[in-house]
Amino acid sequence: MPATAPAPLASRIDAAVAAIVPRLVAWRRDVHEHPELGNREVRTAAIVAAHLRALELDEVRTGVGVTGVVGLLRGATPGPVVALRADMDALPVEERTDVPFASKERTTWNGESVGVMHACGHDAHVAILMAVASVLAGLRAKLAGSVKFIFQPAEEMPPEGEEGGARLMIKEGCLENPAPGAIFGLHVTSILQTGVIGWRAGPAMASADSFRITVRGRQTHGAMPWRGVDPIVTAAQVVLGLQTIVSRQIDLTQEPAVVTVGAIKGGNRENIIPDSVELRGTIRSFDESMRDDVHARVHDTAENIARAARAGCDVCIVKNYPVTVNDAELTHATLPTLERVAGADRVIPMHKISGSEDFSFYQHVVPGFFFFLGVTPPTQDARTAAPNHSPLFFVDEDGLPLGVRALAHAAVDWLHANAG
Ligand SMILES: [Zn+2]
Ligand SMILES: [Zn+2]
Numbered sequence: 001m002p003a004t005a006p007a008p009l010a011s012r013i014d015a016a017v018a019a020i021v022p023r024l025v026a027w028r029r030d031v032h033e034h035p036e037l038g039n040r041e042v043r044t045a046a047i048v049a050a051h052l053r054a055l056e057l058d059e060v061r062t063g064v065g066v067t068g069v070v071g072l073l074r075g076a077t078p079g080p081v082v083a084l085r086a087d088m089d090a091l092p093v094e095e096r097t098d099v100p101f102a103s104k105e106r107t108t109w110n111g112e113s114v115g116v117m118h119a120c121g122h123d124a125h126v127a128i129l130m131a132v133a134s135v136l137a138g139l140r141a142k143l144a145g146s147v148k149f150i151f152q153p154a155e156e157m158p159p160e161g162e163e164g165g166a167r168l169m170i171k172e173g174c175l176e177n178p179a180p181g182a183i184f185g186l187h188v189t190s191i192l193q194t195g196v197i198g199w200r201a202g203p204a205m206a207s208a209d210s211f212r213i214t215v216r217g218r219q220t221h222g223a224m225p226w227r228g229v230d231p232i233v234t235a236a237q238v239v240l241g242l243q244t245i246v247s248r249q250i251d252l253t254q255e256p257a258v259v260t261v262g263a264i265k266g267g268n269r270e271n272i273i274p275d276s277v278e279l280r281g282t283i284r285s286f287d288e289s290m291r292d293d294v295h296a297r298v299h300d301t302a303e304n305i306a307r308a309a310r311a312g313c314d315v316c317i318v319k320n321y322p323v324t325v326n327d328a329e330l331t332h333a334t335l336p337t338l339e340r341v342a343g344a345d346r347v348i349p350m351h352k353i354s355g356s357e358d359f360s361f362y363q364h365v366v367p368g369f370f371f372f373l374g375v376t377p378p379t380q381d382a383r384t385a386a387p388n389h390s391p392l393f394f395v396d397e398d399g400l401p402l403g404v405r406a407l408a409h410a411a412v413d414w415l416h417a418n419a420g
Contacts, residue, residue: 005416016135028127029101035090038154055137065169071153073402075143082182083148086129087089087155093119096391121188126401144417183368190385192374194399198350201331205324206284208356213279216312234309235277258284324360327367375399
């Protein structure tokens with residue numbers, strides 16, 4: 001049996017995608033102009049749900065993982081189940097692009113007034129998956145098997161104190177009834193030109209964990225340090241000590257890792273040694289056992305340096321996202337599809353990305369492949385284009401139809417290859 005679906009079906013997919021481009025762009029602009037932060041994607045989710053219902057999908061569940069929407073399309077004949085995922089949330093970024101549909105939204109996030117922008121391009125993901133749903137719904141009579149559409153909130157983390165994102169959607173059953181045999185997702189990126197798809201098998205994006213270290217000293221006069229315990233000097237040693245975990249202690253030939261201290265807070269005037277100093281930072285890794293090892297070393301380093309200074313130390317590490325690991329077999333099985341869709345020379349292997357993705361949670365349950373879609377126009381250099389999360393992040397809409405084709409063909413080819 002050929003790995004890819006029959007050519008007539010493939011050409012029907014491409015014709016349907018070509019026909020839907022104006023709506024694809026309109027959806028993307030509408031969602032872009034009305035961005036919503038994580039767990040607040042009420043309007044976006046309503047648009048998605050209305051669309052899936054209009055397509056007469058067999059099931060449309062709303063409110064999965066707060067604002068998530070899950071649609072199920074059953075083909076005319078039974079067969080395996082494949083899932084496609086798009087994230088819907090925007091970021092607390094004030095948009096500075098000059099597109100006519102630029103966001104003017106403002107809201108409150110973790111107690112602060114912020115601008116809101118689709119600075120990570122999830123607006124494009126929503127529009128792409130809506131278009132894929134249209135295209136595949138139109139081919140339902142030819143499909144053997146089912147396609148599950150997962151529109152997920154809060155990929156960029158829910159507000160403090162709330163659950164959300166992929167983890168919560170899985171908890172609320174998005175990968176059950178029916179359970180998919182594979183899941184695909186994509187991310188638009190400034191680092192690739194329009195027309196290019198980037199991929200990587202195995203660990204592709206980092207795990208992301210945050211830590212908070214409180215060094216507890218004893219407050220005293222700045223002129224008489226011997227009368228107290230100085231948490232500032234101790235914290236400085238901890239910062240430097242933490243840097244030796246990556247540079248001196250872990251096997252960098254295996255996988256890279258990052259330990260960054262991003263915030264340091266303590267003291268309020270020049271001649272008082274304060275009681276305590278707080279450090280906050282992030283840990284990235286590409287291997288789950290190395291991740292645990294780095295965590296243990298952060299504990300050891302901070303606690304033992306503090307002990308040497310006779311200071312106290314509390315280390316709290318919160319595990320956020322696991323390593324995004326693309327299933328090697330699924331990745332390599334999908335590459336011929338992507339190469340057919342984009343052109344072999346436009347499907348390129350990528351370096352690891354030290355950013356993270358909560359698509360990784362799905363991959364812990366079902367083999368998944370997460371790839372990248374270029375959206376930097378030919379007039380710009382992808383090496384210098386404003387990156388995702390920048391207030392100037394720009395999506396070339398000419399790059400979006402390829403995303404629709406890639407997901408639609410990947411889903412149909414996977415169903416075909418895994419039938420019976
Ligand atoms: Zn992002
Ligand atoms: Zn993103």
